[in-house]
Each structure stands twice: as structure tokens, then as C-alpha cells.
Amino acid sequence: MTASTHELSPDPDRAQRSPMRSARDVAPLRQMADRDRDKGTPCDLLRLQRMAGNKAVTAVLSVQRSPEDDRKAEDGLRAAQRRVYRLLEPETVWDRVRTGAGAASIPNDNAARDPDRLFANSVEWIRKGWSSLCVVAPVPGAPKETLFFDGTVTYPRVGAQVSNTVVLPGDGAGYTDHEQRRIYLYMRPGKEPDDDQVRNLIVHEVQHVADVEPPMSEEDIRKEEAARAAEDTSARTDEEKREQARRDRIAWRSYQSEFRAYWLQSLQRPPQMKGGKWLDWGPYGEFGSDLASGHDVKVVDTLGVVKGRRGCLPEITVRFSNEKQARIADHLLNHVSVFGAVFLCSQGFRDQVVSLTAPQGVNLVNSIRIENLRRALTPNTSPWNGRVYVNEGAVVDWTKALDDTDFAFLKDPSASRPFWDQAKAALRQELYDWMFNYIKQGKTNVPPPVASPEAPSR
Numbered sequence: 358m359t360a361s362t363h364e365l366s367p368d369p370d371r372a373q374r375s376p377m378r379s380a381r382d383v384a385p386l387r388q389m390a391d392r393d394r395d396k397g398t399p400c401d402l403l404r405l406q407r408m409a410g411n412k413a414v415t416a417v418l419s420v421q422r423s424p425e426d427d428r429k430a431e432d433g434l435r436a437a438q439r440r441v442y443r444l445l446e447p448e449t450v451w452d453r454v455r456t457g458a459g460a461a462s463i464p465n466d467n468a469a470r471d472p473d474r475l476f477a478n479s480v481e482w483i484r485k486g487w488s489s490l491c492v493v494a495p496v497p498g499a500p501k502e503t504l505f506f507d508g509t510v511t512y513p514r515v516g517a518q519v520s521n522t523v524v525l526p527g528d529g530a531g532y533t534d535h536e537q538r539r540i541y542l543y544m545r546p547g548k549e550p551d552d553d554q555v556r557n558l559i560v561h562e563v564q565h566v567a568d569v570e571p572p573m574s575e576e577d578i579r580k581e582e583a584a585r586a587a588e589d590t591s592a593r594t595d596e597e598k599r600e601q602a603r604r605d606r607i608a609w610r611s612y613q614s615e616f617r618a619y620w621l622q623s624l625q626r627p628p629q630m631k632g633g634k635w636l637d638w639g640p641y642g643e644f645g646s647d648l649a650s651g652h653d654v655k656v657v658d659t660l661g662v663v664k665g666r667r668g669c670l671p672e673i674t675v676r677f678s679n680e681k682q683a684r685i686a687d688h689l690l691n692h693v694s695v696f697g698a699v700f701l702c703s704q705g706f707r708d709q710v711v712s713l714t715a716p717q718g719v720n721l722v723n724s725i726r727i728e729n730l731r732r733a734l735t736p737n738t739s740p741w742n743g744r745v746y747v748n749e750g751a752v753v754d755w756t757k758a759l760d761d762t763d764f765a766f767l768k769d770p771s772a773s774r775p776f777w778d779q780a781k782a783a784l785r786q787e788l789y790d791w792m793f794n795y796i797k798q799g800k801t802n803v804p805p806p807v808a809s810p811e812a813p814s815r
């Protein structure tokens with residue numbers, strides 16, 4: 358429902374249920390959006406959702422349960438934890454891919470599109486402790502599913518006590534807490550995700566952690582919003598235009614984050630080589646193919662969220678250029694009321710959403726090697742003399758540690774543009790050139806430029 362929770366797939370039951378549920382949620386969400394509007398992180402929508410969720414806690418706590426209900430729920434959660442952990446354990450996909458023991462090979466140029474490699478990287482991310490994984494279930498008898506347990510047990514531990522509760526956004530199949538780098542997977546009795554869905558969810562949620570955008574300064578935020586408000590040609594007042602610009606900015610960052618995560622969780626397997634023969638493209642993910650042509654998507658204000666707001670449309674139909682883009686957009690705009698509302702009220706946001714035909718990000722392969730490199734590219738301040746510097750040795754080391762999947766992603770100029778923008782801003786020209794040639798031209802025998810103590814730093 359929010360920037361980091363999501364449904365596994367469009368589900369007809371859900372579509373019918375959602376107007377009732379969402380109608381209750383929208384008003385508090387909007388009030389909180391107003392209150393929170395000066396903060397610019399992509400987590401804004403998450404925070405809003407979580408705050409909305411807290412409102413339901415009082416009701417939940419008054420529910421009477423029997424000790425047998427609790428025991429049954431605890432047993433169920435422990436079984437679910439074991440099942441999820443088995444997917445992450447050695448001698449599964451992770452080791453098969455790492456050791457090259459898979460049955461078929463994918464040419465390197467397509468490595469970044471291989472769902473097995475994406476899952477293997479995501480598993481490595483969790484197994485090496487870069488994110489904690491917490492498999493939770495709803496507290497039995499909760500009227501609204503925002504109260505979960507056991508918030509204290511993380512992979513690889515098995516354990517469950519109903520009394521160890523944690524409040525999480527109730528919608529969706531999982532949730533990622535960016536600040537804590539913790540991933541929650543929801544196991545609702547009778548509606549537990551199957552193994553493939555768990556794999557997709559893990560890829561989705563790890564992407565939310567791997568997807569680190571440089572923070573924007575207050576000044577940049579003000580500039581961006583002022584520019585956007587100036588472009589607003591609707592009949593709004595200046596104050597309304599500024600308010601819409603704030604909503605646009607928050608929604609756009611969150612939308613891109615969800616778009617990346619949904620895209621990666623539903624990759625289509627590229628052609629493989631097996632026994633000297635080319636196999637065909639694998640089956641599409643749940644959102645179809647990015648190679649197929651797009652279609653019209655109708656976004657309707659069924660809940661009346663934007664009714665009476667100046668500059669907003671009751672509905673609009675927009676054409677998207679590829680199938681996968683269109684189906685993810687349909688899902689986000691028609692199931693996440695915040696996205697739908699901004700879409701109906703802002704030409705600028707509509708233009709951005711339509712122009713997002715494929716994801717771009719710093720780490721679209723959930724790789725801990727790229728994460729290490731990204732961190733090395735982040736400037737430090739010396740505790741000795743206050744000088745701002747980049748650890749060039751670490752940049753060189755982590756560049757040399759990249760694997761085929763990382764190369765495939767970083768060679769794609771469009772998908773990896775945010776990464777290269779960051780590298781360009783952080784590095785002196787000689788080192789940037791070395792890294793660029795090493796990764797993009799395969800010049801792995803060229804030694805890196807020697808760092809001089811006098812080298813100007815930024």
C-alpha cells in the first residue's frame with residue numbers, strides 16, 4: 358500500500374475489499390501528509406502509513422483471545438519461519454549460482470535480468486547481515502491486520518511469542534523499515550505466500566534497502582518545489598500550487614522506488630544456453646513483458662479522494678509505452694490511493710510517471726558489492742583536519758570485487774545512470790576514468806591512478 362509494502366499480485370477479492378478499507382485510511386493519510394510535508398525522504402509515505410496503522414492498535418488490544426489461539430498461531434509462525442529460511446539456506450539457489458553449478462548459463466550481458474541471480478544476491482544480502490529478516494504473523498483476533506508478532510525474532514532464529522507485538526502497515530505482503538534496514542514478511546494464516554511469492558517478495562523488499570538515493574538538501578527541495586509550482590497552469594492559488602508541488606515530490610520519489618521493486622520482483626528470464634542450444638525467453642513475471650507494447654490505463658477517483666480539489670480530475674486515461682510499465686502503473690495508481698490522488702491532480706506527476714518506461718537506480722541487482730562501492734563513493738569528513746575526502750583505496754578495491762551481474766547492470770547506461778552520476782560527483786577525473794574504463798570497457802589490466810596526498814578532494 359505504501360512506498361514499501363505491496364501486494365503479491367492483483368487479486369480480485371482484494372479489489373472489491375479495498376474501497377471500504379481505503380476510505381477509512383485516506384483522510385488520516387492526507388492529514389498526515391500535510392503535517393509531514395517538509396520532510397523529503399522517500400520514507401514519508403511509509404511513515405504516514407505506519408502512523409495511520411497505529412490508530413488501530415487500541416481496538417486490537419481489547420480483543421479477547423484464548424491461550425489455545427495463541428499457541429496455534431505461534432506454532433504456525435514457527436513453521437512459516439522454517440519454510441522461508443529453507444529458501445535462504447546453503448545449497449539452494451545462492452550456492453548453485455555462486456558455484457556455477459546451474460544447469461544453464463546466461464550470457465553476461467543479460468545477467469542483470471536473471472531472476473535467479475537477483476534472488477541469489479538478495480539472499481546474500483540477508484545472509485551476510487546487511488538487512489535483517491523478520492517473518493511475522495498477525496496477532497490472532499486482530500480486527501485490522503496492523504498488529505503482528507514476533508517482532509523480536511529475526512533470521513536465522515526460529516521463535517514466536519504472541520506477546521512480542523509489532524505494529525506494521527496492514528496492507529500488502531511485506532514491509533521494509535529503511536532506517537532499521539529490516540525486512541518484514543507477512544504470514545497470514547490461510548493466505549501465506551508460496552515459495553515463488555516469497556522469493557519475489559524478498560527481491561522486492563531487498564531492493565527497497567539497496568535503493569539508496571542521495572539525500573536532498575532543504576535548499577534543493579525548496580528550489581524543486583518552486584520550479585514545479587511555477588509550471589502549474591491549473592486555476593489553483595499560489596498556496597495550492599506549492600502544496601501540490603510538495604505532494605508531487607514525495608509521491609514521485611516513492612513511486613520510483615515502488616516501480617523499481619515491482620519491476621525486479623517480476624523479471625522475465627532471458628534466453629539461456631543449455632547443451633549447446635539456445636532456450637527461449639522464460640515466462641513473463643506477473644506484470645508482463647517490457648518488450649511487449651503498452652496499453653491505456655484508466656485511473657479513477659472511486660473513493661472521492663480528490664473531489665472538489667481545484668485542478669484535479671475525477672478520472673483520466675493515459676497510454677503507457679510498454680506492457681510491464683503499464684501494468685505496474687495500473688497497480689500502483691489504482692491500488693495505492695496516495696499515488697492515484699496525486700496522479701489525478703498533477704500534470705507534472707502524470708508526465709513523470711508516463712516517461713518512466715524502465716527503472717533507473719544505484720543498485721538494480723541487489724548486490725552487496727555495488728552497495729560497498731556506493732558507500733566508498735560517499736564522501737567522508739576527516740576527524741583530524743575536517744577535510745572532506747573519498748576513500749579512493751576502497752573505491753578501487755570494491756570496483757575490483759564486482760562480479761558479472763554487477764558489470765551487466767553497470768554497463769547499462771540508462772538503468773545505472775544514478776550510480777554513474779554519483780560516481781562522477783564524488784571522484785577526481787583520473788579515478789573516474791579508470792573506474793569507467795575498468796567496468797565499461799573491460800580494461801581490467803590497467804592499474805588505478807596512484808592517489809597522491811596532495812590530490813585535490815571534493
Ligand SMILES: [Zn+2]
Nearest residue numbers: 360361362363
Ligand atoms: Zn514496495
